[in-house]
Amino acid sequence: DTGVSQDPRHKITKRGQNVTFRCDPISEHNRLYWYRQTLGQGPEFLTYFQNEAQLEKSRLLSDRFSAERPKGSFSTLEIQRTEQGDSAMYLCASSLASGGPETQYFGPGTRLLVL
Amino acid sequence: AQKITQTQPGMFVQEKEAVTLDCTYDTSDQSYGLFWYKQPSSGEMIFLIYQGSYDEQNATEGRYSLNFQKARKSANLVISASQLGDSAMYFCAMREDYSSASKIIFGSGTRLSIRP
Numbered sequence: 001d002t003g004v005s006q007d008p009r010h011k012i013t014k015r016g017q018n019v020t021f022r023c024d025p026i027s028e029h030n031r032l033y034w035y036r037q038t039l040g041q042g043p044e045f046l047t048y049f050q051n052e053a054q055l056e057k058s059r060l061l062s063d064r065f066s067a068e069r070p071k072g073s074f075s076t077l078e079i080q081r082t083e084q085g086d087s088a089m090y091l092c093a094s095s096l097a098s099g100g101p102e103t104q105y106f107g108p109g110t111r112l113l114v115l
Numbered sequence: 116a117q118k119i120t121q122t123q124p125g126m127f128v129q130e131k132e133a134v135t136l137d138c139t140y141d142t143s144d145q146s147y148g149l150f151w152y153k154q155p156s157s158g159e160m161i162f163l164i165y166q167g168s169y170d171e172q173n174a175t176e177g178r179y180s181l182n183f184q185k186a187r188k189s190a191n192l193v194i195s196a197s198q199l200g201d202s203a204m205y206f207c208a209m210r211e212d213y214s215s216a217s218k219i220i221f222g223s224g225t226r227l228s229i230r231p
């Protein structure tokens with residue numbers, strides 16, 4: 001399977017705990033994105049990387065959130081001191097920036113439930 | 116500011132019929148891209164079709180076509196000969212091409228249910 005993969009697919013945690021999600025993009029893709037999707041809504045942009053550089057962060061990304069892409073391949077999204085409002089689907093996408101039309105391909109997502 | 120509006124929260128369609136999902140957008144940019152994604156209950160966002168703002172012809176991908184009316188700022192998705200497997204959430208989305216910020220803005224989605 002050469003698509004975007006995410007791990008874990010589901011995560012249940014208690015309020016106040018830290019969680020970390022991983023995303024493996026399509027191998028030749030140089031851009032990687034994180035989105036959050038709450039129930040009944042479309043995905044909302046959180047942040048994106050071009051290679052290892054984090055180029056943009058949404059205002060939705062509070063200080064408790066941090067994302068890394070250390071070698072320009074896989075990425076991690078960490079949420080510290082989780083709150084019940086963090087419960088959502090976290091989606092990762094990747095694309096190849098080629099100067100032309102660019103399509104983002106999404107992974108299966110990680111469903112987070114904070115109790 | 117960019118905005119995507121999908122006015123149909125849910126639709127029911129008989130199998131084998133064609134269905135049109137509405138999408139209007141708002142942007143002040145001349146260069147942008149429009150997307151439709153399908154999200155089954157499993158959660159994965161599946162890319163369906165893309166239309167560039169400068170494309171003169173409507174995009175088509177198999178049973179999917181995009182009815183692009185630039186002056187009206189609409190980008191409706193048409194699914195021909197619907198199948199039971201088409202039951203899912205459908206999201207219209209837009210990306211501005213003007214800068215390195217290539218995030219996608221999504222609408223709130225339309226839940227499509229296909230009746231056998």
